[in-house]
Amino acid sequence: MPDDAQLLRQVGRGDETAFRELVDRHARYLYGIAYSLTQNAADAEDVVQETFVGVLKSKFREESSVRTWLVQILVRQAALLRRTRSRKITQTTLDEPSGGLGKAVEGSAVGGSDAKLDLAVMLEKLSPEHRQVIVLREIEGMTYDEIARALNVPRGTIESRLFRARAELRERFKGYLQRG
Amino acid sequence: MNCDKATQIQSYLDNEMDAAQKQVLEAHLAQCAECSSLLEELRGLSAMIARAPKPEMRSGAMNRYYDAFNAARDRAVLRITSWLTAVAAGLLIGAILTWPAEEPSTTAPKSARSGTWEQFAVMPPPADTQGENGAQLVQVAQWMANDLSLGGGERR
Numbered sequence: 030m031p032d033d034a035q036l037l038r039q040v041g042r043g044d045e046t047a048f049r050e051l052v053d054r055h056a057r058y059l060y061g062i063a064y065s066l067t068q069n070a071a072d073a074e075d076v077v078q079e080t081f082v083g084v085l086k087s088k089f090r091e092e093s094s095v096r097t098w099l100v101q102i103l104v105r106q107a108a109l110l111r112r113t114r115s116r117k118i119t120q121t122t123l124d125e126p127s128g129g130l131g132k133a134v135e136g137s138a139v140g141g142s143d144a145k146l147d148l149a150v151m152l153e154k155l156s157p158e159h160r161q162v163i164v165l166r167e168i169e170g171m172t173y174d175e176i177a178r179a180l181n182v183p184r185g186t187i188e189s190r191l192f193r194a195r196a197e198l199r200e201r202f203k204g205y206l207q208r209g
Numbered sequence: 210m211n212c213d214k215a216t217q218i219q220s221y222l223d224n225e226m227d228a229a230q231k232q233v234l235e236a237h238l239a240q241c242a243e244c245s246s247l248l249e250e251l252r253g254l255s256a257m258i259a260r261a262p263k264p265e266m267r268s269g270a271m272n273r274y275y276d277a278f279n280a281a282r283d284r285a286v287l288r289i290t291s292w293l294t295a296v297a298a299g300l301l302i303g304a305i306l307t308w309p310a311e312e313p314s315t316t317a318p319k320s321a322r323s324g325t326w327e328q329f330a331v332m333p334p335p336a337d338t339q340g341e342n343g344a345q346l347v348q349v350a351q352w353m354a355n356d357l358s359l360g361g362g363e364r365r
Contacts, residue, residue: 045278052274057266064264074270081277082284148261166223167258173225192219199250205257 033095065164066107068149079106101179159194212243
């Protein structure tokens with residue numbers, strides 16, 4: 030069975046079967062990241078589809094694993110979608126009551142510390158940059174270097190973003206963390 | 210956080226330290242309650258995120274991704290077509306701009322095109338154009354009328 034890099038070479042030669050194999054291997058994983066980043070099933074599907082279109086338009090330089098490269102394309106597509114959306118979203122979104130950015134969520138208010146919080150709820154208040162690093166580190170288990178490559182920012186930036194994102198989550202969910 | 214080692218706790222949690230760094234930090238953790246507490250909180254946060262239900266893909270999503278292959282090919286064809294159209298339009302505009310300008314009247318006699326009506330009037334018509342003489346004289350008369358009405362007198 031060909032590895033991911035071999036599959037990509039076959040895809041580059043126009044092999045549709047190899048492309049389908051690549052989709053089978055990575056689509057679910059990519060969808061998980063896309064959903065966490067976009068917080069929306071339809072947008073997540075769009076982002077994953079555009080990621081696979083991106084695979085056909087870009088060249089894999091074997092500087093990282095194929096998976097990291099795919100995540101890199103996906104993060105770019107998600108950012109592109111976010112920019113497109115933010116142009117369309119009117120000021121009303123900004124005027125909506127936020128429910129208190131940075132406000133702590135009490136465990137008891139949503140079912141106690143044993144209740145599983147929906148990931149979307151957990152990440153919804155984070156900035157896109159903070160959400161990216163939390164998703165890639167905590168959910169996908171990528172190393173700092175892999176995240177830095179995927180987002181094309183220095184490793185130090187990843188560390189500080191991650192630190193601030195975690196501080197924000199700790200503050201927001203301290204009710205859960207103290208009971209857990 | 211007051212402890213200056215607090216920022217290193219994250220690297221320890223994420224397994225981003227080498228063995229020597231780990232050893233130093235573990236010795237610190239054994240005597241710093243603040244850092245130990247932070248490490249526990251961060252571990253709790255990671256566990257909470259890991260427990261969170263992961264989204265499931267909707268049915269039909271895989272087919273959309275398979276279709277990306279054709280979508281990319283169609284977009285490539287469209288891009289090439291647009292590019293070729295742009296090139297063709299550019300060539301057409303270039304040809305229009307550089308094409309030699311045509312003479313204002315194609316019916317004027319050759320001998321008159323390079324001169325004025327006065328020259329034409331005093332020159333005898335060529336022998337082989339006797340049959341056309343009448344039509345040429347009418348044409349010359351029209352030029353004279355036009356020339357004079359447009360300020361031909363000023364030239365004198």
